[in-house]
Amino acid sequence: xxxxxxxxxxxHIELNCATKLFCDCPNNPGDDANTNTCxxxxxxxxxxxxxxxAALEKAALLCLGLNCELQTKSAFxxxxxxxxxxxxxxxxxxxxxxxxxxxxxxxxxxxxxxKRLNIHHIHMEEDVAKLVHEMDGRTPVSLVDxxxxxxxxxxxxxxxxxxxxxxxxxxxKTLRTQVRYIGSSECSMExxxxxxxxxxxxxxxxxxxxxxxxxxxxxNSVRHVGDAIAHEIxxxxxxxxxxxxxxxxxxxxxxxxxxxxxxxxxxEAPCIPDPSIPxxxxxxxEISAWxxxxxxxxxxxxxxxxxxxxxxxEEATYLSSDPETxxxxxxxxxxxxxxxxxMHWVSTQLLPALxxxxxxxxxxxxxxxxLARLLAMLAGDEINAAAARDVLSFMFECNDxxxxxxxxxxxxxxxxxxxxxxxxxxxxxxxxxxxxxFKSGQAKAMGxxxxxxxxxxxxxxxxxxxxxxxxxxxxx
Amino acid sequence: xxSVFSYQNEAPSGNIDGPLAGLKIAxxxxxxxxxxxxxxxxxxxxxxxxPDDATVIARLRQGGAMLAGLTHxxxxxxxxxxxxxxxxxxxxxxxxAEVMLDLTGEARLSAARSNLWGFKPSWGLLPxxxxxxxxxxxxxxxxxxxxxxxxxxxxxxxxGADDRDFSQPxxxxxxxxxxxxxxxxxTLGIIKxxxxxxxxxxxxxxxxxxxxxxxxxxxxxxLSWPDYRLCLTVHRLVGSVEASSAAGRYDxxxxxxxxxxxxxxxxxxxxxxxxxxxxLIKSYLIQGxxxxxxxxxxxxxxxxxxxxxxxxxxxxxGQADVLVFPVQRPADTETLSGLYEQCKFTAHANVTGLPxxxxxxxxxxxxxxxxxxxxxxxGRVIALGEYLHRLRAGGRS
Numbered sequence: 001x002x003x004x005x006x007x008x009x010x011x012h013i014e015l016n017c018a019t020k021l022f023c024d025c026p027n028n029p030g031d032d033a034n035t036n037t038c039x040x041x042x043x044x045x046x047x048x049x050x051x052x053x054a055a056l057e058k059a060a061l062l063c064l065g066l067n068c069e070l071q072t073k074s075a076f077x078x079x080x081x082x083x084x085x086x087x088x089x090x091x092x093x094x095x096x097x098x099x100x101x102x103x104x105x106x107x108x109x110x111x112x113x114x115k116r117l118n119i120h121h122i123h124m125e126e127d128v129a130k131l132v133h134e135m136d137g138r139t140p141v142s143l144v145d146x147x148x149x150x151x152x153x154x155x156x157x158x159x160x161x162x163x164x165x166x167x168x169x170x171x172x173k174t175l176r177t178q179v180r181y182i183g184s185s186e187c188s189m190e191x192x193x194x195x196x197x198x199x200x201x202x203x204x205x206x207x208x209x210x211x212x213x214x215x216x217x218x219x220n221s222v223r224h225v226g227d228a229i230a231h232e233i234x235x236x237x238x239x240x241x242x243x244x245x246x247x248x249x250x251x252x253x254x255x256x257x258x259x260x261x262x263x264x265x266x267x268e269a270p271c272i273p274d275p276s277i278p279x280x281x282x283x284x285x286e287i288s289a290w291x292x293x294x295x296x297x298x299x300x301x302x303x304x305x306x307x308x309x310x311x312x313x314e315e316a317t318y319l320s321s322d323p324e325t326x327x328x329x330x331x332x333x334x335x336x337x338x339x340x341x342x343m344h345w346v347s348t349q350l351l352p353a354l355x356x357x358x359x360x361x362x363x364x365x366x367x368x369x370x371l372a373r374l375l376a377m378l379a380g381d382e383i384n385a386a387a388a389r390d391v392l393s394f395m396f397e398c399n400d401x402x403x404x405x406x407x408x409x410x411x412x413x414x415x416x417x418x419x420x421x422x423x424x425x426x427x428x429x430x431x432x433x434x435x436x437x438f439k440s441g442q443a444k445a446m447g448x449x450x451x452x453x454x455x456x457x458x459x460x461x462x463x464x465x466x467x468x469x470x471x472x473x474x475x476x
Numbered sequence: 477x478x479s480v481f482s483y484q485n486e487a488p489s490g491n492i493d494g495p496l497a498g499l500k501i502a503x504x505x506x507x508x509x510x511x512x513x514x515x516x517x518x519x520x521x522x523x524x525x526x527p528d529d530a531t532v533i534a535r536l537r538q539g540g541a542m543l544a545g546l547t548h549x550x551x552x553x554x555x556x557x558x559x560x561x562x563x564x565x566x567x568x569x570x571x572x573a574e575v576m577l578d579l580t581g582e583a584r585l586s587a588a589r590s591n592l593w594g595f596k597p598s599w600g601l602l603p604x605x606x607x608x609x610x611x612x613x614x615x616x617x618x619x620x621x622x623x624x625x626x627x628x629x630x631x632x633x634x635x636g637a638d639d640r641d642f643s644q645p646x647x648x649x650x651x652x653x654x655x656x657x658x659x660x661x662x663t664l665g666i667i668k669x670x671x672x673x674x675x676x677x678x679x680x681x682x683x684x685x686x687x688x689x690x691x692x693x694x695x696x697x698x699l700s701w702p703d704y705r706l707c708l709t710v711h712r713l714v715g716s717v718e719a720s721s722a723a724g725r726y727d728x729x730x731x732x733x734x735x736x737x738x739x740x741x742x743x744x745x746x747x748x749x750x751x752x753x754x755x756l757i758k759s760y761l762i763q764g765x766x767x768x769x770x771x772x773x774x775x776x777x778x779x780x781x782x783x784x785x786x787x788x789x790x791x792x793x794g795q796a797d798v799l800v801f802p803v804q805r806p807a808d809t810e811t812l813s814g815l816y817e818q819c820k821f822t823a824h825a826n827v828t829g830l831p832x833x834x835x836x837x838x839x840x841x842x843x844x845x846x847x848x849x850x851x852x853x854x855g856r857v858i859a860l861g862e863y864l865h866r867l868r869a870g871g872r873s
Contacts, residue, residue, distance in 0.1 A: 039527055039528070042730070043725040044527070044725075045508070045514065045516065045521065045524070045526075045607075045608035045609075045725065045726065046507075046508050046526075046530060046604070046605060046606040046607045046608050046609065047605075047606075048604065048605050048640055048641050048642060048643065049642065050640065050642040051642065078721045080720075080721055080724075080768055082724065082745070082746070082749075083742075084741060084742060084745055087724075087725075087727045087729065087730060087745065088724050088725040088727070089721060089723075089724020089725065089727070090721045090724055142741050270768040270769055270772055272717055272718070272721060272768060272775065273779075274612075275612040275613035275643070275718060276604075276612045276613075276642070276643040277642060277643065278642060278643060
């Protein structure tokens with residue numbers, strides 16, 4: 001029997017707000033342990049929670065950007081469960097009345113077609129504290145860091161529309177791009193600002209059965225999600241083939257052993273409405289105002305890059321996969337750089353140089369303004385491409401203008417004059433064999449001769465001008 | 477009489493220009509006073525001191541009140557038992573008034589025990605910031621005093637919006653003066669479904685009090701509220717479910733007490749949660765946990781019934797200006813059944829959130845009465861209380 005998987009994801013995204021969800025403590029979980037705490041996020045007696053408007057706005061923008069329907073009324077519940085990272089005994093979450101319902105993300109399927117994966121709902125909730133297990137000599141010590149307690153999260157619960165690990169991985173990648181565009185989160189699985197759990201069941205291919213699902217946790221990268229799902233599909237398929245019954249439970253992904261291990265029975269905590277946090281009521285004009293603040297989303301941007309700048313869909317998709325990169329590209333174009341040149345220099349020169357230096361594009365010392373000036377010199381034949389690459393490298397090291405770097409380092413292009421003519425004549429005189437080859441119809445000899453002149457000029461000669469001069473001399 | 481206090485302020489002082497200047501106030505240790513013990517009558521909070529003044533306390537200080545000390549409280553303020561000294565300092569004239577939590581009627585019942593005036597404001601009128609709560613949708617900071625004018629003064633000083641308490645509804649304290657009470661224009665409604673729960677002799681005594689009010693010119697109207705008995709059931713379900721969550725934060729470990737003998741820290745946390753609560757609170761929380769985990773449908777039904785009760789009681793105010801209920805003096809208890817017997821005439825005001833004023837009894841054998849007005853209309857019940865206080869004083873003179 002052939003099986004197919006039925007997969008749904010539950011994704012927690014930490015909002016990049018300045019403060020926590022219910023108090024004014026800085027939302028910096030990475031700071032020294034227990035420095036960002038107050039009576040509210042430590043849940044001392046009598047410390048009332050007050051919902052952060054900034055968090056609500058970031059969450060609402062995220063929902064709108066994912067095509068969800070914001071609910072005009074939503075509310076917080078107490079999800080009742082106890083763990084040492086949750087010592088107050090309940091987590092504030094929106095179990096019964098989420099902030100948004102519906103929504104979708106379009107991905108590219110393995111056959112190149114567009115597949116729409118639907119979102120069931122998105123709700124807000126507070127993060128729990130972080131447990132730190134250490135050894136004090138031979139004694140194990142467990143500590144609780146409350147910096148993360150109360151950090152603002154949204155949880156995205158998808159429909160069980162996914163059938164393959166590819167779907168899950170592409171969903172997460174596309175989601176990450178879109179949320180970064182919206183500006184609500186950095187969405188890094190590696191840094192823990194995006195965490196995904198998968199619910200997986202299998203059924204005979206072609207049926208509509210919804211069988212017992214298994215939850216898999218502890219996947220710290222998109223690749224781990226794909227690997228864990230693939231493993232779980234194989235495990236469940238093998239189990240069913242030998243007549244085992246799949247029971248509902250939670251498993252942990254072990255990335256080293258590339259396997260899932262049973263963790264505990266599935267636990268559904270009861271959720272009761274929180275009486276102290278008022279219902280969230282959104283007015284239509286408020287929702288409209290938020291909608292108008294949404295940026296152009298990556299799919300729409302890529303489409304525009306194709307039509308407006310004549311880029312290929314691959315180039316456009318590449319540039320639009322990161323909002324800052326897209327913005328950088330557009331700024332270059334606004335400053336008069338030809339779109340294709342801008343795309344080429346951003347993708348082949350700028351981004352690799354940034355990666356080499358461990359810098360984000362927002363931290364680049366080579367601003368679009370500086371790079372545009374450099375590319376204008378290239379377009380104006382003031383320097384050649386090789387020199388431009390050198391200049392770019394120098395621009396990372398100092399704040400000098402590209403013009404000054406070219407001038408000070410003598411990188412200007414030789415385009416005319418006696419010096420270039422003399423160089424061409426010297427090369428022709430020395431390379432008689434290549435001259436004969438060219439004259440006998442071997443066109444590639446021209447390339448060799450151009451290379452010789454370039455070498456003689458120390459890389460400063462303008463190849464176009466050299467070619468013209470060589471052509472003239474060889475045909476006379 | 478030092479034993480009425482669990483903590484005594486050696487040098488109480490207050491702003492001499494404030495409206496409460498010279499007033500000595502005792503505080504239940506469920507209400508935070510900066511730097512004072514805030515044990516709320518529970519071993520689970522032993523050693524905890526409040527980091528800040530509760531908003532109510534800050535406003536009392538601003539008003540010139542002198543904080544005399546902390547009373548002894550039933551655990552987390554729930555119920556009346558022989559450890560609780562609420563009402564005693566004021567009865568003994570050591571203090572002029574007290575502030576305390578009213579979860580099932582404790583402020584009014586403590587007043588009944590000490591024959592004081594006891595008031596539970598409309599839900600949300602007084603901020604709950606800094607109060608160690610237990611039943612968020614039903615609790616209120618109650619006020620006890622020997623006369624209703626003192627309650628009015630305290631209410632006027634402490635009521636109103638607190639930007640730290642996000643749960644407060646947009647309620648205003650309606651000011652009504654005793655002079656504006658015209659007995660001939662005021663209809664008092666008696667809920668026969670409530671009075672039917674009194675024993676025969678107490679029913680007679682209650683009727684006698686109503687007759688006295690009628691003789692004073694008030695219009696008395698018998699009203700029917702068939703679902704009245706459901707109020708206690710709703711309180712039992714919703715109250716205990718809310719408490720079961722809310723008490724989670726009183727985990728003892730973070731406040732310094734750990735149960736010994738656990739094999740690991742998870743076990744230590746779990747054992748500590750059980751080790752330091754008393755019998756009544758444990759029973760109450762277990763009851764709530766049962767409804768949370770096993771009978772959530774019953775909890776949902778109770779919430780629906782509660783919404784219906786709110787509509788029903790609001791309709792009663794179309795037939796009467798003030799509702800009058802009997803009050804019985806509480807017997808100390810440490811059991812759930814005893815708790816519900818204590819509060820069978822008071823818990824409905826916590827369910828509906830209405831303002832309720834306990835009027836002391838006129839003789840040792842008669843029950844007190846409780847006056848209730850519609851939401852936010854605290855001024856009317858207090859003004860009526862002041863009117864009755866004057867009437868009684870006049871009657872005695």
